[in-house]
Amino acid sequence: MLLLGIETSCDETAVGVVEDRTTLRANVIASQVELHAPFGGVVPEVAARAHLEQLQPTITAALAEAGCVLADLDGVAVTSGPGLAGALLVGVAGAKALALSLGLPLIGVNHLRAHVEVAQLEHGLLELPVLSLIVSGGHTSIVRIDADGTFTQLGATLDDAAGEAFDKIARFLGLGYPGGPVIDRLAREGDRAAHDYPRPMLHEPGFDVSLSGLKTAVVRDLRRLESVGTDVVVPDVAASFQEAIVDVLVARTVAAAATTGVGTVVLAGGVAANSRLRERMQPACAAQDVRLLVPAIRLCTDNGAMVAAAGANRLAVGMASPLDLDADPGLGLAEPTRTPVGPGAVAP
Ligand code: KG4
Ligand code: ZN
Numbered sequence: 001m002l003l004l005g006i007e008t009s010c011d012e013t014a015v016g017v018v019e020d021r022t023t024l025r026a027n028v029i030a031s032q033v034e035l036h037a038p039f040g041g042v043v044p045e046v047a048a049r050a051h052l053e054q055l056q057p058t059i060t061a062a063l064a065e066a067g068c069v070l071a072d073l074d075g076v077a078v079t080s081g082p083g084l085a086g087a088l089l090v091g092v093a094g095a096k097a098l099a100l101s102l103g104l105p106l107i108g109v110n111h112l113r114a115h116v117e118v119a120q121l122e123h124g125l126l127e128l129p130v131l132s133l134i135v136s137g138g139h140t141s142i143v144r145i146d147a148d149g150t151f152t153q154l155g156a157t158l159d160d161a162a163g164e165a166f167d168k169i170a171r172f173l174g175l176g177y178p179g180g181p182v183i184d185r186l187a188r189e190g191d192r193a194a195h196d197y198p199r200p201m202l203h204e205p206g207f208d209v210s211l212s213g214l215k216t217a218v219v220r221d222l223r224r225l226e227s228v229g230t231d232v233v234v235p236d237v238a239a240s241f242q243e244a245i246v247d248v249l250v251a252r253t254v255a256a257a258a259t260t261g262v263g264t265v266v267l268a269g270g271v272a273a274n275s276r277l278r279e280r281m282q283p284a285c286a287a288q289d290v291r292l293l294v295p296a297i298r299l300c301t302d303n304g305a306m307v308a309a310a311g312a313n314r315l316a317v318g319m320a321s322p323l324d325l326d327a328d329p330g331l332g333l334a335e336p337t338r339t340p341v342g343p344g345a346v347a348p
Helices: 033-037 043-065 087-100 111-117 162-172 180-188 212-227 234-260 275-286 307-314
Strands: 002-007 012-019 023-029 073-083 107-112 130-135 140-145 151-156 263-266 291-293
Touching: 002 043, 002 087, 002 111, 002 307, 012 043, 012 307, 023 043, 023 130, 023 275, 033 043, 033 180, 043 087, 073 111, 073 307, 087 107, 107 111, 107 307, 111 130, 111 162, 111 263, 111 307, 140 234, 151 234, 162 180, 162 234, 162 263, 180 234, 180 275, 212 234, 234 275, 275 291
Parallel strands: 002 073, 073 107, 130 263, 263 291
Antiparallel strands: 002 012, 012 023, 130 140, 140 151
16 A cells, blocks of 8 residues: 655645555655745745645655656545644645545545654554654644544643744744754753753643743843853753753653553654754653654654655545545644545545
8 A cells, every 4th residue: 555645734845655554665855944044934925835836846756766656556645734724735735636636545634643653664553552742843742642543632831832942942042943953953062051941840740841931041041141241152052951841851751651651652743853852762761661662853853754654544444534625724633534435535
């Protein structure tokens, strides 16, 4: 079974091809980072237009990388939410056109679930239940995925998403967009103990996190240093800030594993690319006999292979989406509308 996956929820036009749910055949990403960088963040209209220009060539490149043609496909999967409305619409419209013209099932995929399910491309089908720390630019939560595929949110950020916090601090430091990778790189040369930033909610019950207080504390500290004429050592700030976020994310995830007794944790989403988070999560999970699955970095940040993998999981149990599938910017962790494959679900 060969699935094409289309991802256009934010600033990457990405297309992947996955065979038999677990074999990665292609993963092509047309990044828009340079287009948005001058604005210090993603401009939704610019993103939608760039997706429109890049979608067709990215599909062609992915098919070439996979060594297959459209006629070989068994289904077309697409991120239908959450994400930017105009950006999502381009992918959804493109996927519908492909599915309709080829007579293939269309599978709408939840972007956040796809971030978790991508782990099967390196580790095989997930043995449920698992816990996942989903940390991206717009989302931060700890979820439990049960054997029937139900996603239950155990905790979430009460304010900023982890990626958002990285991006905001990077912008404040004049480091450009996206900030996560830059802070990650600079932090390697910095002193993690140089600044004692707060670890909000670290010792409170439950699995929620709050990151805006940490962000405010960093900004306040930088302003204070500036006002007294002290030079700011940017790598030290980056390392100290990153350490505070990682402390909170690791502690909450490990506590969730201990409380639920679930023995596998999947690190998911763009912030899962963070080298310190990857480094710290490993021993913390091992100490509790918890198996940690960490996707390769290029599969953590937005990509089409994760959409193809998640689509393949739905199609394997006979589910597809109707051709009037809508983009849903506020989808949260819910599944998009889906019906059994058959009349109305597949193209005529
Ligand atoms: O999952 P993703 O690619 O897109 C969304 O669905 O949001 O995540 C993007 C986020 C951005 O905020 C970016 O700064 C962050 O992931 N990110 C990182 C790293 N690489 C990407 N944050 C920290 N360290 C990294 N190495
Ligand atoms: Zn994402």
